[in-house]
Amino acid sequence: MEALAVTVLEKLSSAAYKELEIIWNLKEDIERMKNTVSMIKAVLLDAEAKANNHQVSNWLEELKDVLYDADDLLDDFSVENLRRKVMAGKNIVKQTRFFFSKSNKVAYGLKLGHKMKEIQKRLDDIAKTKQALQLNDRPMENPIAYREQRQTYSFVSKDEVIGRDEEKRCIKSYLLDDNATNNVSIIPIVGIGGLGKTALAQLVYNDNDVQRYFELKMWVYVSDEFDIKKISREIVGDEKNSQMEQVQQQLRNKIQGKKFLLVLDDMWNEDRELWLKLKSLLMEGGKGSMVIVTTRSQTVAKITGTHPPLFLKGLDSQKSQELFSRVAFSVSKERNDLELLAIGRDIVKKCAGIPLAIRTIGSLLFSRNLGKSDWLYFKDVEFSKIDQHKDKIFAILKLSYDHLPSFLKKCFAYCSLFPKGFVFEKKTLIQLWAAEGFIQPSNDVRRVEDVGHEYFMSLLSMSFFQDITVDDCGDICNCKMHDLMHDLAQLMVGNEYVMAEGEEANIGNKTRFLSSHNALQFALTSSSSYKLRTFLLCPKTNASNYLRQSNVLSFSGLKFLRVLTLCGLNILAIPNSIEEMKHLRYIDLSKSIVLKDLPPGITSLQNLQTLKLSDCSELEILPENLNKSLRHLELNGCERLRCMPQGLVQLVNLQTLTLFVLNNRSTNVNELGELNNLRGRLEIKRLDFLRNAAAEIEFVKVLLEKEHLQLLELRWTYDEDFIEDFRHWSSLPKRVIQENKHRLEDEKILEGLQPHHSLQKLVIDGFCGKKLPDWIGNLSSLLTLEFHNCNGLTSLPEAMRNLVSLQKLCMYNCSLLEERYAKPYGQDWRKISRIRKVEILPMRPSLLKYFT
Structure with a gap:
C-alpha cells in the first residue's frame, strides 16, 4: 500500500x-x-x-x-x-x-x-x-536504509543441508543395494511442510555415488495434480504434446532394461488405482531401479512404498541452533556473543526443529541488523503471538512477511500469480516488478534493474525463494518458491490477485492482476477486466493453444494493462489496435510459433520497456522505429528473422538485445556502436554479409565499450543442409573445408568485433579464418570459450596462456584443431591441459545425440 x-x-x-x-x-x-x-x-x-x-x-x-x-x-x-x-x-x-x-x-x-x-x-x-x-x-520505512543495513546475504544453499546425515545414509543404503530383487522399488519420504523433504531428496540425488550407480536419473515435480500423461512427458522430455499411447511408448523405450532413479517430488495423490497405472509404466526399468516419493501424506506413502517410509522429524536442538547461527549471524564475533546465543536458543525452540521456519526467522533477524534489546523484544513480544496460532509454522512465515517493507511485500505478492513449483527467471521477475511500478526509484546512479536485483536478493536471503540455479557466469538465473511460501502469498493478496485454474475466473471489480491457464475468453470479456494491470496467459501444454482473432480484438477493453503475457500460443497476428493499450510496459509473446510479424501500432506504446519474442521461430520482421522507452528486446530463437529494424541506434535505453541479424541490404553493425548499455547476452548472426566491408569493420570496434556484456556469440552462416537426413549420415564423407577466399575477410571482421575485456563467455561459429586475433589474450575475465564449425582454424594463439580465468574450452567440428589438441597425445594438448574442462567433438552435443 x-x-x-x-x-x-x-x-x-x-x-x-x-x-x-x-x-x-x-x-x-x-x-x-x-x-x-x-x-x-x-x-x-x-x-x-x-x-x-x-x-x-x-x-x-x-x-x-x-x-x-x-x-x-x-x-x-x-x-x-x-x-x-x-x-x-x-x-x-x-x-x-x-x-x-x-x-x-x-x-x-x-x-x-x-x-x-x-x-x-x-x-x-x-x-x-x-x-x-x-x-x-x-x-x-526508509527503503535505502533497509537495503544498506547489510550488504551480504544469509542464503544457505541446498548443498549445505544440516542435520540429515543419518537419513541420507539410510536412503543411500536402499538405493545402492546390489541384492535388490525388484525391478523397481519405491522409497517414500514423509513429513510436514518445511521439514526439508525435497532438500533431502536433492542431497541424495546429487550424491556422487548415486550419480555413478544409476544409468538414468530423472526428477519430476508432481504437486496436487496427478496427471499420468504430464508426468510421463516430463520423464521422457516430450515437448510435442504427443498422444498418451505415443508417450507411453517413449517412456518404455527410455527406461527399458536400464537401472534408473526417479524422484516424484511433492506427491499428493491418494488414489491407488491412479498410482498403479503410473507404476505399471515404470516396471520396464532394469533390476534395481528406484523411485523416491516425497509427500506430506502417510496414505501416499502406504499406497506407493515397497520400502518402509522414512518419516522425517524436526532437527534436534543442536542442529537447529547450528542452522539458526548460520543464517542469523554474519561474523564470528556475533556467534560468540553468549547473550545473543541464549536469546537465539529461546527463539529456535519455538521453531520445533522445522528448517524452513528456522531459516526464515533467522534471516529476518539477520536482515534487520537488530541489537540485543531488539532481539529480546522480538522473543518476548513478537514470538509470543505465535503461541496463539494452531499452525505455528505458518505463523512464523507470516511473521517474517509482516516485517517486510511494503515495497517487498508487493514483489512477493506478485508471485502468487504463478502456480506451485513454477521456475521463476530472476531477470523476468525483475522486469515484471519494474513494469508494475513496484521498484522504488533510487537516489543514486543505480538502474531500476539493479534495485530490483537487491529486492530479489533480499527475498532470497529471507527464504521467500529457494532452489536457485546459476548460469555459466555464476549469476543466479532461476529459483523456486516453497509451497508454504506460495500458500502465504495467496493468503496475503486477497481479491486483488486472481490465479484462474478452471474454465472460469472469479474476477471482481477490485481485481487488478490476473493469470490463467485457459480462462482467456472469460478474462477478456468480463465487465471488470478494464481495471486489470496484469494479464498472464500461460496455457497448459495439453490445451488448445490457438488464439482466435476475435479474442485478440477484445484486448482494447484492457486499457489500463501494464503487463501482457501470451506465452506459448499459436497467435496468427497481433492487431494494430494494440496501440490503444497505451499503458503497456511489458509484452511477452514468446513461443508464438506461427507469428510472422508485429503491427506498426506497437511503436506507439510510449511506455513499453520490455518486449519478449524469444522462440518465435517464424518471426521475419520487426516494425521500424521502436519506441525509445524500450529497455529489453529478447529475440533469441527467432531463426527466421531477416534483419534488424531501422532506428535501432536511437534506443539509447536498451539494455537487453539478445540477437542482431545482418543481411545483404543491411551490412552495417555501426548501429550497435551507440548501444553501450547492453548487458547479458548478445548474438550477432550472418557475419558473412560483412565480408564486402571487412576492411572498414576491422577498425570500427563497435563492441569494445560494451563493458556490461557477459556472453557474446559471433556467427557466420554455415551450410548444414547435409545434416537434414540423419539416416544417410554414415554414407557422408568427413567434411573438409579448404582455405578459401573468405579467410582474410573473416579475420578482419573478427578483429573489428573485439569485445570489452570483462566478457565472460565467447562463442565463435562458422569462422573461416586461419588465425585468431591477438585480443583473445586480453579477455582476462573469460570463463568459457567455444569454437563451432571453424574448419579453417589451424591453431589457438599463444596468448591463450593469459586467460587465467578460463574454466571451459569447447571445439565442435573444428577438424584441424581436433587432432592438434586431442587428449592426451595431441601436438598441443599440453598448452590447454590446465583448463578444467576441455570438450572436443565432431559436432555440437545437441546434434551429436542424434547419432549415438
Whole structure:
C-alpha cells in the first residue's frame, strides 16, 4: 500500500505534472490530491498494524482501490501529454485532424478534471473515516536504509543441508543395494511442510555415488495434480504434446532394461488405482531401479512404498541452533556473543526443529541488523503471538512477511500469480516488478534493474525463494518458491490477485492482476477486466493453444494493462489496435510459433520497456522505429528473422538485445556502436554479409565499450543442409573445408568485433579464418570459450596462456584443431591441459545425440 501511495505522490510532484497543471488549469486539483494522499499515507503503517479489525481492513481495501484508480488516471495523464508532444512534431494536417478529434485538448481537459474531482471525493471520504478509526501517524520505512543495513546475504544453499546425515545414509543404503530383487522399488519420504523433504531428496540425488550407480536419473515435480500423461512427458522430455499411447511408448523405450532413479517430488495423490497405472509404466526399468516419493501424506506413502517410509522429524536442538547461527549471524564475533546465543536458543525452540521456519526467522533477524534489546523484544513480544496460532509454522512465515517493507511485500505478492513449483527467471521477475511500478526509484546512479536485483536478493536471503540455479557466469538465473511460501502469498493478496485454474475466473471489480491457464475468453470479456494491470496467459501444454482473432480484438477493453503475457500460443497476428493499450510496459509473446510479424501500432506504446519474442521461430520482421522507452528486446530463437529494424541506434535505453541479424541490404553493425548499455547476452548472426566491408569493420570496434556484456556469440552462416537426413549420415564423407577466399575477410571482421575485456563467455561459429586475433589474450575475465564449425582454424594463439580465468574450452567440428589438441597425445594438448574442462567433438552435443 505504501509503495502505491508513494507512486501516486511522486507523479503528482513531478515536473511533467507541473507542466500539465498549466495546460489544463488543474493546479488546485493536483495540489489538493497531493495533500490528501500525504495525510492518508502518514497513517498507513498504523492501519496495516490494525488490519485484523474488520472496519480498518475495509478502509484499507477502499483506499487501495482509489489509489489504483488515481494512479491509472495520472498515468493516462502522462501518456496523453507525451502523445501530444509527439504529434506536435508532425505536419500541420495531422495537427488539425488531431485538434478536431474526440481527444482534443478541451475535451480531454474537461474529462480529466471530472475524473480528478471524482477521485478526490473518494479520497476525502477515506480521510474523514481515518479519524473515526483512530488511526495515528507513523513514520514509514526508509527503503535505502533497509537495503544498506547489510550488504551480504544469509542464503544457505541446498548443498549445505544440516542435520540429515543419518537419513541420507539410510536412503543411500536402499538405493545402492546390489541384492535388490525388484525391478523397481519405491522409497517414500514423509513429513510436514518445511521439514526439508525435497532438500533431502536433492542431497541424495546429487550424491556422487548415486550419480555413478544409476544409468538414468530423472526428477519430476508432481504437486496436487496427478496427471499420468504430464508426468510421463516430463520423464521422457516430450515437448510435442504427443498422444498418451505415443508417450507411453517413449517412456518404455527410455527406461527399458536400464537401472534408473526417479524422484516424484511433492506427491499428493491418494488414489491407488491412479498410482498403479503410473507404476505399471515404470516396471520396464532394469533390476534395481528406484523411485523416491516425497509427500506430506502417510496414505501416499502406504499406497506407493515397497520400502518402509522414512518419516522425517524436526532437527534436534543442536542442529537447529547450528542452522539458526548460520543464517542469523554474519561474523564470528556475533556467534560468540553468549547473550545473543541464549536469546537465539529461546527463539529456535519455538521453531520445533522445522528448517524452513528456522531459516526464515533467522534471516529476518539477520536482515534487520537488530541489537540485543531488539532481539529480546522480538522473543518476548513478537514470538509470543505465535503461541496463539494452531499452525505455528505458518505463523512464523507470516511473521517474517509482516516485517517486510511494503515495497517487498508487493514483489512477493506478485508471485502468487504463478502456480506451485513454477521456475521463476530472476531477470523476468525483475522486469515484471519494474513494469508494475513496484521498484522504488533510487537516489543514486543505480538502474531500476539493479534495485530490483537487491529486492530479489533480499527475498532470497529471507527464504521467500529457494532452489536457485546459476548460469555459466555464476549469476543466479532461476529459483523456486516453497509451497508454504506460495500458500502465504495467496493468503496475503486477497481479491486483488486472481490465479484462474478452471474454465472460469472469479474476477471482481477490485481485481487488478490476473493469470490463467485457459480462462482467456472469460478474462477478456468480463465487465471488470478494464481495471486489470496484469494479464498472464500461460496455457497448459495439453490445451488448445490457438488464439482466435476475435479474442485478440477484445484486448482494447484492457486499457489500463501494464503487463501482457501470451506465452506459448499459436497467435496468427497481433492487431494494430494494440496501440490503444497505451499503458503497456511489458509484452511477452514468446513461443508464438506461427507469428510472422508485429503491427506498426506497437511503436506507439510510449511506455513499453520490455518486449519478449524469444522462440518465435517464424518471426521475419520487426516494425521500424521502436519506441525509445524500450529497455529489453529478447529475440533469441527467432531463426527466421531477416534483419534488424531501422532506428535501432536511437534506443539509447536498451539494455537487453539478445540477437542482431545482418543481411545483404543491411551490412552495417555501426548501429550497435551507440548501444553501450547492453548487458547479458548478445548474438550477432550472418557475419558473412560483412565480408564486402571487412576492411572498414576491422577498425570500427563497435563492441569494445560494451563493458556490461557477459556472453557474446559471433556467427557466420554455415551450410548444414547435409545434416537434414540423419539416416544417410554414415554414407557422408568427413567434411573438409579448404582455405578459401573468405579467410582474410573473416579475420578482419573478427578483429573489428573485439569485445570489452570483462566478457565472460565467447562463442565463435562458422569462422573461416586461419588465425585468431591477438585480443583473445586480453579477455582476462573469460570463463568459457567455444569454437563451432571453424574448419579453417589451424591453431589457438599463444596468448591463450593469459586467460587465467578460463574454466571451459569447447571445439565442435573444428577438424584441424581436433587432432592438434586431442587428449592426451595431441601436438598441443599440453598448452590447454590446465583448463578444467576441455570438450572436443565432431559436432555440437545437441546434434551429436542424434547419432549415438
